[in-house]
Amino acid sequence: MPIYEYRCEDCGEEFSLLILNPKVSTKVECKACRSSHTSRLLSRFAYHQAEASRVDAFDPRKPRGDSFYRDDRNIGLWAKKRAKEMGVDLGKNFDETVEKARTGKFMEDFEK
Ligand SMILES: [Zn+2]
Incomplete structure (x- = not known):
């Protein structure tokens, strides 16, 4: 069952909703203030699933080419893999921190 997360643009309330037919876009009402000014969020669950399989698929012993380093999603992957292996x-x-490094926000914070 697809469950989507929504955020209300008016009051900031976040809630999840079971969508039976995602092809039909219905107006989603905020559960707190009844505003229809809501937007769908990327499912955090799906994101973490993808991240986990990425870490699993990553082999630190294989040589990494330029493309690996150009993909900013791979930043921090090595550290995560090592930590997982060591049970840390x-x-x-x-x-x-990884998220900040990926978005470039880390450097901004650093320069302040
Ligand atoms: Zn609201």
């Missing part, structure tokens, strides 16, 4: 929990802060 890098924690939420590490994820955030």
